[in-house]
Structure formats: structure tokens, C-alpha cells
Amino acid sequence: MIPKKSLIEIQSDLGSGEYSMSELMTSYLELAHEHKSLNIYIEVYEDEALAEAKRLDEKMKNGGKLGTLYGCVVSVKDVISHKDHGLSAASKILEGYTSPYNATAIERLLAEDAIIIGRTNCDEFGMGSANENSIYGPTKNGVDTERVPGGSSGAAAVSVQMNTCLIALGSDTGGSVRQPASFCGVYGLKPSYGRISRYGLIAYASSFDQIGILGHNPDDIGIVLEITAGKDPLDATSSSHVAAPYNKKDFKSNPKIAYFPSLIEHEKLDESIKENVLHTINQLRLAGASVIAKDFEFADYLVPTYYVLTTAEASTNLSRYDGVRYGHRSLSSDSLEDMYVNSRTEGFGKEVKRRIMLGTYVLSEGYFDAYFTKAQQVRNLITEEMSKVLEDCDFLILPTSTTLPWKIGEMAEDPVSVYLSDIYTVLANLTGLPAISIPSGTNVEGLPFGIQLMSKKYSEYDLLSIAKSLKLTTAT
Numbered sequence: 001m002i003p004k005k006s007l008i009e010i011q012s013d014l015g016s017g018e019y020s021m022s023e024l025m026t027s028y029l030e031l032a033h034e035h036k037s038l039n040i041y042i043e044v045y046e047d048e049a050l051a052e053a054k055r056l057d058e059k060m061k062n063g064g065k066l067g068t069l070y071g072c073v074v075s076v077k078d079v080i081s082h083k084d085h086g087l088s089a090a091s092k093i094l095e096g097y098t099s100p101y102n103a104t105a106i107e108r109l110l111a112e113d114a115i116i117i118g119r120t121n122c123d124e125f126g127m128g129s130a131n132e133n134s135i136y137g138p139t140k141n142g143v144d145t146e147r148v149p150g151g152s153s154g155a156a157a158v159s160v161q162m163n164t165c166l167i168a169l170g171s172d173t174g175g176s177v178r179q180p181a182s183f184c185g186v187y188g189l190k191p192s193y194g195r196i197s198r199y200g201l202i203a204y205a206s207s208f209d210q211i212g213i214l215g216h217n218p219d220d221i222g223i224v225l226e227i228t229a230g231k232d233p234l235d236a237t238s239s240s241h242v243a244a245p246y247n248k249k250d251f252k253s254n255p256k257i258a259y260f261p262s263l264i265e266h267e268k269l270d271e272s273i274k275e276n277v278l279h280t281i282n283q284l285r286l287a288g289a290s291v292i293a294k295d296f297e298f299a300d301y302l303v304p305t306y307y308v309l310t311t312a313e314a315s316t317n318l319s320r321y322d323g324v325r326y327g328h329r330s331l332s333s334d335s336l337e338d339m340y341v342n343s344r345t346e347g348f349g350k351e352v353k354r355r356i357m358l359g360t361y362v363l364s365e366g367y368f369d370a371y372f373t374k375a376q377q378v379r380n381l382i383t384e385e386m387s388k389v390l391e392d393c394d395f396l397i398l399p400t401s402t403t404l405p406w407k408i409g410e411m412a413e414d415p416v417s418v419y420l421s422d423i424y425t426v427l428a429n430l431t432g433l434p435a436i437s438i439p440s441g442t443n444v445e446g447l448p449f450g451i452q453l454m455s456k457k458y459s460e461y462d463l464l465s466i467a468k469s470l471k472l473t474t475a476t
């Protein structure tokens with residue numbers, strides 16, 4: 001088995017003939033097979049991935065020009081379109097659906113010789129924090145198989161954790177890349193809103209959604225970000241802010257970092273995570289950073305604002321699944337109206353239905369101003385507040401999640417507590433800012449947790465470079 005390595009190391013090994021792309025792919029496939037019981041992959045594209053590896057081996061032998069992502073094996077969350085491959089958002093409503101085109105992110109990865117190993121399990125339509133809301137059943141955390149890997153990109157995180165691939169593409173609407181990264185002890189980046197085209201990403205809440213990247217180290221994520229980022233004529237909300245070549249630099253020596261005592265003192269925060277954040281703040285100070293306490297009055301509004309707005313957007317986005325255009329259609333209907341109702345009743349899971357109802361409620365005529373408009377106003381206030389904080393400071397430091405990975409099934413009857421555990425991650429999506437979860441050790445039982453850093457819009461490379469230097473100083 002080939003051990004965990006960075007993309008640069010892999011490329012150098014491939015170049016020196018240490019192993020071939022086919023051997024590397026075989027090693028990932030063997031690990032994917034060995035960890036089958038974790039329920040990471042909905043499908044592994046074994047034959048196709050091996051054929052592609054062989055093609056690249058030939059190309060290399062013949063002196064052909066290899067792409068920037070040669071040697072990069074990627075898993076793709078089941079919400080991102082990959083031409084001629086199944087796509088279901090882990091939902092029965094998309095049963096049997098095949099993507100007719102590639103998402104722009106996929107198109108760009110493939111053009112640089114990355115290979116896709118398979119599609120990963122997730123929460124249905126990205127709704128959840130534990131990868132338990134899936135028609136394929138829960139994914140297990142490789143650190144402790146009785147526990148969840150986080151969600152909604154839980155299996156994406158486990159695919160990296162178990163070294164079945166180098167990089168996982170996930171999506172992050174309110175923390176779905178960072179929180180599983182934290183639960184599984186890997187790195188997870190949510191880029192700025194608009195940084196990576198959403199074309200081909202199944203919509204959950206369009207003004208929050210962003211494709212995110214999970215990996216073993218910041219440099220691999222940086223290289224993949226550089227390739228996938230940038231303006232896309234197929235997504236009007238994609239940013240034209242140019243993604244310069246990834247520079248792998250360490251961050252300037254004395255960053256100014258803000259923290260919010262109102263969030264770190266939050267009653268829901270697990271004690272061991274809190275201790276670790278405080279320890280990290282100390283370490284940062286010792287290393288020469290100025291870490292500054294800032295007031296933040298919005299702690300109690302983050303989760304409610306997020307859930308009002310995202311359920312509203314979800315309820316309209318999901319109206320396209322009517323039994324006519326895609327996937328599942330109920331066969332037991334006497335009229336057109338019945339067919340719509342039955343297809344949706346049979347096709348959507350419990351959590352998705354809950355959110356459609358919430359979203360429809362906050363958008364209904366009598367409540368629109370009280371909930372939806374109000375939440376939009378609060379979102380603007382939070383965004384203004386964050387730009388003030390980040391005008392003065394380079395970064396904001398936060399925990400990633402309030403909790404450690406919980407036991408599978410433990411939270412099934414308590415969706416509101418699960419929603420509340422999103423308090424630290426939704427801030428980046430409400431404001432469109434980039435954020436990264438960095439593995440930051442484990443508690444006494446060996447359960448991993450991450451710390452989170454946010455920064456100014458489009459400064460993902462700063463996040464990655466500080467993540468590199470932080471790795472040396474955090475508690476284990």
C-alpha cells in the first residue's frame with residue numbers, strides 16, 4: 001500500500017518511477033475496498049479509474065504533456081454532476097438519474113488529468129450534520145465506527161481520512177465541508193461565495209452553496225482550488241476575481257487574529273474543544289501573532305438566520321422535483337396533481353420534508369416580512385459586522401463545531417440540537433467569506449476536532465498558508 005503523501009511528493013514519485021499511476025490507483029482502490037463497511041462510496045468507478053490511470057502512464061511514457069493534477073485522485077460528493085455517471089443527492093427522488101453534463105469544477109479537474117475514483121455518500125440534498133439522512137444509510141467515522149463522520153459531506157471526509165483518495169470535493173452551505181473535516185481529522189476549505197462555479201452542483205440554498213475541498217494538507221487543497229476557481233459564464237454568481245497561481249508560501253510572521261469571546265464562551269461548546277481553542281490562541285500569541293478579543297452581538301442570531309433563509313431557498317429549489325423531469329415518479333396516481341404529491345411524498349426523506357415545510361412557511365404571505373425579510377436584514381448586519389472585524393484583523397479564529405462526533409442514531413430525534421451545533425460554521429456562509437477547518441488534535445478518547453479560521457473575501461491562500469504554519473503549533 002502506498003502511504004499518504006502530498007500531491008507534490010506523488011508527482012515526484014511518479015516522475016522518478018517509484019510507482020506508476022496504475023499502481024497508485026490500485027492502492028487507493030484497495031483501501032476503498034478494505035473500508036467498504038464504512039459506507040463511503042455509493043459507487044466506485046474501478047474499471048474507469050484504472051483505465052484512466054493506464055492512459056496517463058502511457059502518456060507519460062510517450063513524453064506527453066501531463067496536467068497540473070496528474071497524480072491527483074478525487075472523490076466526488078453525490079451532489080456534483082459528473083457526465084454519464086449517477087447523481088442522486090442521496091435521495092430517492094433522483095433515483096436512476098444520470099448526469100448529462102459535467103459540473104464546471106469537474107470539467108476543470110479532468111482537463112488537468114485528475115482521476116475521479118467514485119461518488120461519495122452524503123446527507124440528502126446536503127441537509128444534515130451527520131451523514132445519517134441518506135437513502136444509502138449512514139457513513140461511519142473511521143476513527144470510531146460507532147460514530148458519525150459529520151455531514152453533510154461526511155463520506156467525503158472519510159474518503160480522505162482513510163486515504164482512498166487524495167482530495168474530496170464536497171459542498172458547503174452551512175458547514176458541510178468544515179464540520180466533517182473536523183469530525184474526521186482532515187483539512188476542509190469552504191472558499192468564498194462565487195469562487196468555484198456552482199454550475200452542475202445540485203442546489204440546496206443557492207445564495208449559500210459553495211463547492212468545497214477536503215484534503216490531507218493545505219497545499220493539495222490550494223493546487224486544486226487554483227484549478228477549479230474562477231469565472232464561469234455558466235454561473236452568473238461566479239466571481240471574476242482572478243485565482244493567482246497557488247504560491248505555497250507561509251503566512252507573514254505576525255498576523256492579527258480576532259476572536260469572539262461571546263462565541264467561545266458559548267454554553268453549547270464542548271469543554272475539550274473550548275480548551276483547545278484557548279490553547280491555540282495562546283500558542284499563536286507565543287508565536288508572535290496578536291490575538292484580539294472583539295465584541296460580537298449576533299451569536300444568538302446565526303443559526304436562526306441561517307435556517308430561515310436556507311429553508312426558504314431550499315423550498316423553492318426543490319420544487320423542480322415534481323416526478324416529471326427527473327428521477328422518481330409515483331406509479332400510484334390517478335391525476336396529475338396526485339402524481340406530483342405522491343412522487344414528492346415518496347421521494348423526499350423526513351429531514352428534506354421538514355425543511356420544505358419550514359421554508360414554505362417563512363415565505364408564505366402572512367409571514368414573509370416577519371421571517372424572511374427580517375432574516376435578510378440580519379444577514380446584512382452580520383455581513384457588515386464581519387467586514388469591520390476583518391478590516392482590522394487578518395483572520396477570525398473559531399471552533400469548527402460545538403461537539404465531537406456523536407454516536408450514530410444518538411441525535412435522530414433532536415433535529416434542533418443538531419441545527420444549533422452549526423453555530424460556528426454558518427457564519428462563513430451567511431457572509432460569503434472563506435473559512436477553513438484545520439485538524440487540531442483529539443480529546444482524551446481520541447476523537448478528532450478542528451479549529452476554524454475565516455478571512456477576507458478571496459483570501460483563501462492566506463487561510464491555507466496560515467493553516468500550514470499552525471500545524472506546527474496546535475495542541476495534540
Ligand code: GLN
Binds near residue numbers: 125128
Ligand atoms: N448542517 C447544515 C445543514 O444541515 C449544513 C449543511 C450544508 O452545509 N450543506 O444545513
